[in-house]
Structure formats: C-alpha cells, structure tokens
Amino acid sequence: MSASLIAANTLRTTEIVQVKTESPTVKTFIMPDRLCSKVKPGQFLMLWIPGVDEIPLSIMDASNGLVAVSVKQVGDATRHLHGLKAGETVGIRGPFGNSFTESRGRVLLLGGGTGTAPLLFLAKQLSAKTERLSFVEGAKTKDELLFIRELNGICNEKSLITTTEDGTYGLQCLVTEPLSSLLDREKFDMIYTCGPEVMVKKIFELTEQRKLPLEASLERLMRCGIGLCGSCVIGKYRVCRDGPVFTAAQLREVKDELGISKMGFDGSRIPI
Amino acid sequence: MVQAKSGLINAMGLPNPGIDVYAEEIKFSKTVLRIPLIVSVFGYSADEYATVAKKAVDAGADAVELNVSCPHVKQTGAEIGQSPKLLSEVVQKVKAAVNKPLIVKLSPNVADITVIAQAAVEAGADALTAVNTLKAMAIDVETGRPILSNIKGGLSGPAIKPIALRCVYDIHEEFDVPIIGCGGITDWRDAVEFFLAGASAVQVGTAIALEDTEVFQAITKGVEVYMRKKHYRSVKEIVGLAHRS
Incomplete structure (x- = not known):
C-alpha cells in the first residue's frame, strides 16, 4: 500500500441501503462505496459501527458503486450491526488485503x-x-x-x-x-x-x-x-x-x- | 485505529500476554536475530517496571526501553511520563534491577520536555527516545461520534514529525545523553533531519503501514548514500550538527 492509498482509503461514512437476512445468524449489508465497489474477490474492509467498534469483514459482492458484506452474529459489535437497518449509517475503511488469483481451467x-x-x-x-x-x-x-x-x-x-x-x-x-x-x-x-x-x-x-x-x-x-x-x-x-x-x-x-x-x-x- | 490525513491515531492500548509468556519470544528472537534486541516494557508501578525489565533482560534483551508515555492506557504510561518525580522513581528502580542499557521513551504531551528529560537522565537513564504519540482524537461529522471507541488515542506519523524533531533538538541542546529520534520518520531525509537535530538512532513505526517493511532498508540505504555524498564516515559525525552556531 502506498502512502497515497492509505490517505485515500481513510474512514468515510455511508448509508446502509439494504439488509438481507441470509440465515438465522447471518445478515448481508449493502452500502454505496466507490473504493470498495471496485475490489477483487478476497479483499476485505474495516466496518465501523458508530459508537461501538470497528471490525474486519471480507467482501461478499461489489459492483455498480455498491459493496456487500455478510456478517454472522458472534459478539458485541456484530450484535449491534445486526440491529442496524437500511438508512442507518456505518463507516468503511479500506479496501485492504490481496485477492484470489484468477484461474482458468x-x-x-x-x-x-x-x-x-x-x-x-x-x-x-x-x-x-x-x-x-x-x-x-x-x-x-x-x-x-x-x-x-x-x-x-x-x-x-x-x-x-x-x-x-x-x-x-x-x-x-x-x-x-x-x-x-x-x-x-x-x-x-x-x-x-x-x-x-x-x-x-x-x-x-x-x-x-x-x-x-x-x-x-x-x-x-x-x-x-x-x-x-x-x-x-x-x-x-x-x-x-x-x-x-x-x-x-x-x-x-x-x-x-x-x-x-x-x-x-x-x-x-x-x-x- | 484512525487513518488521519497525515498520520494514524491508535488506541491499541498495550495488548500483551505478560512478561512470562513474552520472555519465551525474547529467548526465541535471540536465537535468530543477529542484531541487538531492545524490549519495550511498562508497568503499573515502579516495582512492576523493575520486575518486568529484569525478566526481559534475563530472557536475553540487550537493552530495555521504558514506555512511560503511552497516552491511551489508563493509570500508567503517560502519568509517569508527565511527572518528573514518578519517572525518577521508576528509572532508579529499573536501573538497580538490570545491568543493561536503560532507555526512557518520553511523552510529547508535556509543557517542557527537557524537564522530564532531566529527571530521566539524573535518575540514571542511559538514553532517551523522543517521542511517543501525541494525544489526539477524531470525530465523524455524519454521526457526530468520536471514531475511536476509546474516544482518544495517540497520533503518530508524518503529522507529528516537526514536533518530534523539535523535542529532539531541545533535549540535545541541554543534555549529552544519546537520543533515539521517533515520530513520523518515513524516508532517509527524515532520518538525517533527526540525526542533525541530535538523535543517534531513529525508530520507525507508522511508515510500515505506508511503505511496508522495506522502509527499513530504504532508509538505511538512503542515509548511506547521503553520508557518502557529503563525505561523512559515520552517522556520529552529523549527530547534532544543526546546533552549531
């Protein structure tokens, strides 16, 4: 990561546009975010839950200016996150990390x-x-x-x-x-x-x-x-x-x- | 962790498994390292500092650095680093407990850093590190909330470099003690600036996030080239050079 990127991918807030219930313990959150909408599979972001904590989450989908993360409720931060609805605010830092290499065959x-x-x-x-x-x-x-x-x-x-x-x-x-x-x-x-x-x-x-x-x-x-x-x-x-x-x-x-x-x-x- | 415009604000605290577990890591490190190992220690009392420092040295540390300046751990660190009296007691106790060089890492969150430096030197510190992070915070304007769940943290990185440099300069102006410069050093130019201000060595932390671990080699190579170009044989020759009248 270059110095310019670390300056570029600082925390910004965004609005949850959709929450999908995937299972009794897993929800998917979809947010607009320019940087994270362009990631490759494997990369992750840090999600800030205002007033609670910041947690790493791998990215489940990214396209058309949107990014999606699927989160299992496992502790305090994820419990708060599961309580958030469309229209509420979260913060995003990233994207970070490498990605899977593209393989053919x-x-x-x-x-x-x-x-x-x-x-x-x-x-x-x-x-x-x-x-x-x-x-x-x-x-x-x-x-x-x-x-x-x-x-x-x-x-x-x-x-x-x-x-x-x-x-x-x-x-x-x-x-x-x-x-x-x-x-x-x-x-x-x-x-x-x-x-x-x-x-x-x-x-x-x-x-x-x-x-x-x-x-x-x-x-x-x-x-x-x-x-x-x-x-x-x-x-x-x-x-x-x-x-x-x-x-x-x-x-x-x-x-x-x-x-x-x-x-x-x-x-x-x-x-x- | 907050990525500020030209630095990082962290509220890590000092997560660690305790000296007894860490001693094993020190022992292992000594079997693979071919360079000196300085262990950073902290405690909640002078006695605890001494106990931890002694265990670190017994495990193989070549020197210990007292962290008396971590601004985001309650009831330790910063309070000691802000009080000449408390600091003096800690340094004396540790000095009596270990027979290896003792370095004290100073806090910039004080009115006059030379007052604290004097207390450390008079109590027996062999060297000083200047400086630790500056107390800082960040607020998200959308939600109106502090970003760190700890509310406040310590600012490091390029943002604090001019302040750290001034601290090194001030200490070198008054004391002969060796100084390790620390605060926002990202490239060889930064390192040379600290040498000229009076530092004999530098620490690099935040730059790892900016440039990754290659930053260490980049800095040492750059310093070497600078020295050659300027016909200096050793960094010792430029330590404090900016003080000449």
Whole structure:
C-alpha cells in the first residue's frame, strides 16, 4: 500500500441501503462505496459501527458503486450491526488485503459457514472464464447453508455439493469429507477455500498429499488492518497485509500454526 | 485505529500476554536475530517496571526501553511520563534491577520536555527516545461520534514529525545523553533531519503501514548514500550538527 492509498482509503461514512437476512445468524449489508465497489474477490474492509467498534469483514459482492458484506452474529459489535437497518449509517475503511488469483481451467471452491461469502463473489467472477467450476459448501445445519440459490445459479446440480453436519440438507458430513474422492476422481487446476481454520487445515492436508495448487483465505483477530499492530500474525505473515489469501507454499511455512493456534486479544497464543 | 490525513491515531492500548509468556519470544528472537534486541516494557508501578525489565533482560534483551508515555492506557504510561518525580522513581528502580542499557521513551504531551528529560537522565537513564504519540482524537461529522471507541488515542506519523524533531533538538541542546529520534520518520531525509537535530538512532513505526517493511532498508540505504555524498564516515559525525552556531 502506498502512502497515497492509505490517505485515500481513510474512514468515510455511508448509508446502509439494504439488509438481507441470509440465515438465522447471518445478515448481508449493502452500502454505496466507490473504493470498495471496485475490489477483487478476497479483499476485505474495516466496518465501523458508530459508537461501538470497528471490525474486519471480507467482501461478499461489489459492483455498480455498491459493496456487500455478510456478517454472522458472534459478539458485541456484530450484535449491534445486526440491529442496524437500511438508512442507518456505518463507516468503511479500506479496501485492504490481496485477492484470489484468477484461474482458468477447472476450479474447485470450498466454503464453510460465512467463509462462503468471498467465494461466492469469486465464483461469480470466475464462472464465465473457467472451463468448469465446482463448489462444495458446508454448514452445521440447513438453515445455516448460505447462498444456495445464488450458487445454484452459477453451478449445476452436479457441480454443487452441499453438506450439513446434522444431515438436514445435502450430505450428512463435514465439508471436507466428499473432498478426498472428488480430488481423486476429477482433475482441478486450482482449489480455493475459505472457512473455519480447522477446515482449511484439513483441506490443505488433502491437497498437499496430491500436490494440488490451493489458495486459502485466512481469518485472524485484526485491529489496524494495515500491517502495524501484529494482532493477525500467523508465522512470518500478517493476514491483513500479506494476506488474507495465502498460497499452498505460504501455508506450508505456517503449518505449525494453521488450524492449531492463533493470537488472542492480549497477544497470547490460544488454541483454535 | 484512525487513518488521519497525515498520520494514524491508535488506541491499541498495550495488548500483551505478560512478561512470562513474552520472555519465551525474547529467548526465541535471540536465537535468530543477529542484531541487538531492545524490549519495550511498562508497568503499573515502579516495582512492576523493575520486575518486568529484569525478566526481559534475563530472557536475553540487550537493552530495555521504558514506555512511560503511552497516552491511551489508563493509570500508567503517560502519568509517569508527565511527572518528573514518578519517572525518577521508576528509572532508579529499573536501573538497580538490570545491568543493561536503560532507555526512557518520553511523552510529547508535556509543557517542557527537557524537564522530564532531566529527571530521566539524573535518575540514571542511559538514553532517551523522543517521542511517543501525541494525544489526539477524531470525530465523524455524519454521526457526530468520536471514531475511536476509546474516544482518544495517540497520533503518530508524518503529522507529528516537526514536533518530534523539535523535542529532539531541545533535549540535545541541554543534555549529552544519546537520543533515539521517533515520530513520523518515513524516508532517509527524515532520518538525517533527526540525526542533525541530535538523535543517534531513529525508530520507525507508522511508515510500515505506508511503505511496508522495506522502509527499513530504504532508509538505511538512503542515509548511506547521503553520508557518502557529503563525505561523512559515520552517522556520529552529523549527530547534532544543526546546533552549531
């Protein structure tokens, strides 16, 4: 990031134009923002909830001057955000971070929970360019499976696999389960993933065994978003600045931490 | 974190897992680093400063820097850094506890920084860092709310450079103590300015957000080229040069 960009992407306020309920715990917020409407899939923004806090969110969609983020209610800040309606004001800083690389040929996307959001954005951009696009999405239960309608529009019946832990929709298993056979059955030129880190770790292990290319978007506690504070460090990388998208080669360098531990609010290492 | 027009306002506080956990990181760092390691310490009392400093040194720190000037941690830092009496007590206690160089990072949020500098030097500080962030805030005009949930934070970056430079100049004018310049240093020109004002070394923080970590090499290379061009053999030769009459 150059000095001019950091000056350019400072906090600005914008009005929420639409709130969509995606699941009992996830809502999508759509806001006008010139800078963030031009991002590439994988990038993130810092969302300021006035009087509450600022949180990092990966971008779910961006076009025509608008940006969308899908947010799961997990704590104080997200609870306040979920209480906001169209017409109310939030702040945006960013966009930040790198993006998924565009791959042609045959691609596979694996999303877990709200990690599906940036992958939906990626799938929309890739669908016209790739030879074949397959998507595997997993959630705990049917109600929490996100963007099924949108994904059905991009994929066909064969190329969209859904899994739920309780078997209320699709296959009853973890999202990683159908992966082994899928990887053995079909050839992929690139695999993308975003979701809980334990899932990312499992996927990384499976792709490593087969020497397949992988790009994974990681999530860490973030405070500054611009590479200074160190809250989001994994190994020698800062997720906000060097990521959030990491290649298989980079994941190899941080495999002692991937899916195992992260830094907590006080900077101590806590298990994932 | 607020990205201001020419700097950053942060209210990180001092998130850390405590010296006992951090000591392991210090030990590990010493196995891979080939440069001296200075550990920044803070505490809520003079005794705590001394305890933490001693543990840092025992873990391998080559020097300790007392953070007595963090403006956004309640009941620590800034209060000590604003009181010659409190600061003197802290410095003496730490000095008695460790046998490595002791640096004191000063706050610019005082009427006369030389008064605080004098207290630190007389209490035994081996060097001073000038300066920490300036107390600051930002308000969003649309909602009328302070942007930081902490309301106030510390301003760093290019915005504070001229103030930091003046602080270094003032301290060098009165004391012989080595000074580490800090505040908005982004390129080699900034670094040289601080040397000329009286600093023997500089710290870089906010510029990492602007230029990423390559900024360190860019600054050292730029300083080298400047020195060659001006026929100086060592940075020592230009420290405080701006003070000549």
